[in-house]
Amino acid sequence: MQKENVTTNKLLYEVWGFVLIAVGIFLFAALVFNAGGIVGENIALLLKGCFGILALTLPLLIFISGITLIIKKTRNIATKTIVLFFVIFLLLSLLNSGRFIEPDNTKYTLLDYYDLSKTYDSGGLIPMAIAGVIVSVLGKVGLYIFSIVGVIIAVLFLRNKPLSSSFSSIEDKITIKKAEQREQKEVERIRAKEIRREQERENLAKQEMLRKKAEEAKAFLNSGELIDYRYDFESGKNSDLSYLSNSGRTLKYTSDTDIFGPDASKAPDEKADNRIEKFDFDHINTDESSKVEFSDNINDNIRNKPEKTISNKEAKEAFLSEDELNKGKTSNRYKLPPLNLLVPPEPENKVDPRQLRFMASHLEDTLSSFNVDAKVINVTQGPAITRYEIQPNVGVKVSKIVSLADDIALNLRARSIRIEAPIPGKAAVGIEVENGSIHMVRVSELIASRAFKSAKSKIAFGVGKDISGNPIVSDIKSMPHLLIAGSTGSGKSVCINSMIASILYKAKPDEVKLILVDPKVVELGNYNGIPHLLIPVVTEPAKAAAALNWAVVEMNERYNKFANIGVRDLESYNEKMVHQGSKDEKLPQIVIIVDELADLMMAAPSQVEESICRLAQKARAAGMHIVVATQRPSVDVITGLIKANIPSRIAFAVSSQFDSRTILDMSGAEKLVGNGDMLYNPMGIKKPKRVQGCFISDQEVNNIIEYVKSQVEDVEYSGDVIKTIENGNISSKQSKVDEDDELMSEAIECVINAGQASVSMLQRRFRIGYNRAARIVDTMEERGFVGPQDGSKPRQVLITEDEFQQMSIMEE
Structure with a gap:
């Protein structure tokens, strides 16, 4: 009923609105064009007599009032607006009347004002009457002040906003505009600075390349082979240069090509001076007009050797042979992947x-x-x-x-x-x-960023971009361990691939080693064959548990090494090894990445949890870090011990607040939109930060892997580690057999004879407690002797007496 009344009232407002619009149009035609007939003519004369020239604005006011009734949502607002319109009209009429009224107000009567207003020679009967009262009390100045202030107040009520808010809004717009201009200037300044730094880096790279070439040339010259390459000033031919050391003269040679090029026999452009100068191998110019000086005192033992003349071709071959000797050193030849292996970043969405x-x-x-x-x-x-x-x-x-x-x-x-x-x-x-459309953050944008390039850590990785568009680059070393969780398809695996790609772009194989655990088999298997792997990708849960156990043993061995030489962490240990000249004994950082923790917790929960906790507690100083990921963030997978020891978290989109609280100890992850949207909570930050994670495609991953693999012929995994893991796997299986209850054989015979299996039956037959009977039944199920639990029904027996006897004979 109430809804029907509201609809009826709204209909009445609209009807009255259209009536007022029609009246306004009619009055406008009568007042301006005298087109309203006899009725319109009389109404026009009446309005002119009452309001003077401002009667011409009255039709417009009535027209706007009609529109207000139609568009305003409530009657109160419409009524208030119309009343304020008429108040403003009346105040303007008073202001207009001030032109015609006399201070003594005795010259004309009200009827005179009415007649004069018809020809616009007065302010109108009603305004003149009111103005006369105000002038008699306040004077004409008071009339003007009263009218102007009244109009301002009515306009303020009509706007329903204070003037201060308008000024604040204007001030805010000016402030925002200035801030945008400052930000634009800052962006341009940073861009110019980055361009200059990029040019400086290119110049430094060129200088480094030239310096290495100069060192090779210097080593070759010091070998005494090139000493016989002489230039005769008189004949213009190559000859003995031994007299240079005796005469104290130096030879300056200018050439348009390489020193060993075809123009090496041209005459020098500069004369020799009377000083013996040393050839500066650290400052070689690559310009076409570069000058090369040979000016070195030849020591006696080389000068006394029998001289031998070699050609330019032989000299070039000497350099090539030296390069060939260096090809066997993988660590020296290894080059970090270039950026052109990655897809360039996409243009950002324009802000409207x-x-x-x-x-x-x-x-x-x-x-x-x-x-x-x-x-x-x-x-x-x-x-x-x-x-x-x-x-x-x-x-x-x-x-x-x-x-x-x-x-x-x-x-x-x-x-x-x-x-x-x-x-x-x-x-x-x-x-x-x-947003309506998500801007994809490419991993190339993060790797090419200034933050990533300036990061000194070899295990820094690009996380993504924050809400302001700033690149977020983190360091696993400072985390020092990381927990990643999120539902399927939320971006967890892409985050892991981006992390591994960032490490491959930062570190050489002898600096960082990886242990990848992939129980899902298909996520990380393509990394097999890269030199950064310590062992092949682990896919079996039992071997994964053994790999984690090896990591714990390796951690303890490293701490023993640190204690023997009196250092506290891996960085100090490696520095001391370099200082002692034992570079081969440097230890790499080790990053252990587990792609799906839930599978490992199902296979060996106690062993996996213990290894992860021990690594998380102590492995940081040993240069070992663990990254754990799961798509099932429940308390039986991410246990309290694991959470307590892994302080850094990344939460992708999850389905409920409970999962979000399991990861972050607070809600929020259930509100994420997926596709790499994450809550990033590294150690040291009280509240998680919302970040759009970077994306790396399978093709980009394969490009990086192929490039890294192409730099090594055969990958040599650590045989000791593989052997230890295999032994640990066998021992773990054996330990399961050894842990079998002594009543196991009798219990199997019991359930075979009974044709069914249940915990309560074993409790009654063998007079044992519930826990022991339940463990025996679980072991039977693991070995395939009995079927799974089916509510309150007994379990089905899947093995016959003959089969069990044959198995017993084989075990003996």
Whole structure:
């Protein structure tokens, strides 16, 4: 019933609105064009007599009032607006009457004012009458002040906003514009600085290359072979140069080509001076007009050797043979992968300021409809989401805004929103809304960034971009261990591939070694064959547990080595080895990556949990770090001990608050939009940071792997480690057999004879406790002797008496 009344009232408002529009048009035709007939003519004379020249604005006022009735949502707002329109009209009429009224107000009567107003020679009967009263009390100046101030007040009520807010809005726009200009200048300055640094790096690389070439040339010259390559000033031919050391003269040679090129026999362009100078091998110029000096005192033992003349071709062959000798050194020849193996970053999505302003205004209206007085003070658009920073007024509780999350999402037509209340370091609440289109952050953009290039750690990796578009580069060494969790398809495996690719772009095989555990078999298997692997990719859960156990043993051995020479961490140990001249004894950093923890916890929960906890507690200083990933973030997989010892977390999109709390100890991950959207919470940060993770395709991964593999002929895995893991796997299987209950054989015979198996039956037959009987039944199920549990029904026996006897004979 109430809904019908509201609909009826709205219909009446619209009818009255159209009536007023029609009246306004009719009066306009009568007043301006005298086209209203007899009725219109009389009404026009009446209005002119009453209001003077301002009667011409009355039709427009009535027309606008009709439109107001139609478009305004409520009757109160429409009535208030129309009343204010007429108040402003009356005040303007008073202001106009001040031109005609006399201070003594005795010259004309009211009827005179009425007649004069018809020809626009007066302000109108009604305004003149009111103005006469005001002038008699306040004078004409008071009339003007009263009218002008009244108009200003009416306009303020009509706007329903204070002037201070308008000035603040203008001031905010000016401040934002200046900030944008400063930011643009800063971006241009940083870009120019990066260009200069890139040029400097290229120049340094060229100088380094030339320096190495100069060292090779110097080593060749010191070998005494090139001493016989002489130039005769008189004949212009190669001859003995032994007299140079006796005469104290130096030869300066200018050539358009290489020193060993075909033009090496040309005459020098400069004369020899009377000094013996040393050839500067560290400053070789590559310009075409470069000058090369041969000026070195020849020591006696070389000078006394029988001289031998060699050709330019032989000299070149000497350099080639020296290069061939260096080809056997893999560590020296290894080159880090180039950036052209990766797909270049895509252009960023253009920001539409009008759309952002509309959404900000819509958000303010939404909050206002729930009696939350707040305003948007800043908008930041990131690769995947846009954050609106809301500043609530004094007295507004933050919890009230947080409780409106679903209502805000409904009004903004967003799939879901995340509210960060408050934003760390700001007096504002962040409302994060998903963008219409997600900008893909390529791993090439992170690897080419200044943050990644300047990172000194060999195990730094690109995480992604934050909400402001800044690249986030992290260091596994400072984490020092990492837990990654998220539902299937949320970006977990891509994050691991990006991490491995970043390490391959940073570290050589002798600097970082990897142990990859992939129970799913298909995720990390393509990394087999890269020289960074300590062992082949582990796919069997039993071997994975043995690999983790080996890592614990290796950690303890490293600490023993540190204690023997009096150092505390891997970096100090390697520095001391270099200082002692034992470079071969340097130890690499080891990164252990487990792609699916849930499979390992199902196969060997106690052993895996113990190894992970021991590594997480002590392995940092030993240069060993563990990265654990899972798509099942439940408490039986990510146990309390594992969480307590792995402080750094990355949470991708999950299905519930419980999973989010399991990973981060707080909700929020269930609000993520997927496709690499993450909450990044490294050690030392109180609140997780929202980051759009970088993307690396399978083709890019294969490009990097093929490039790395092409630099080594045969990958040599650590045979000792593989043997230890295999032995550990066998011993673990044997230990399971050894741990069998002494009643196992009798229990198997019992269930075979009974034709069914249950815990309660074993308890009664052998008079043992529940725990022991349950372990015996579980062991039978693992070995395939009995079937799985089927509610309260007994288990089915899957083995016959003859088969069991044959197995017993084979074991004996």
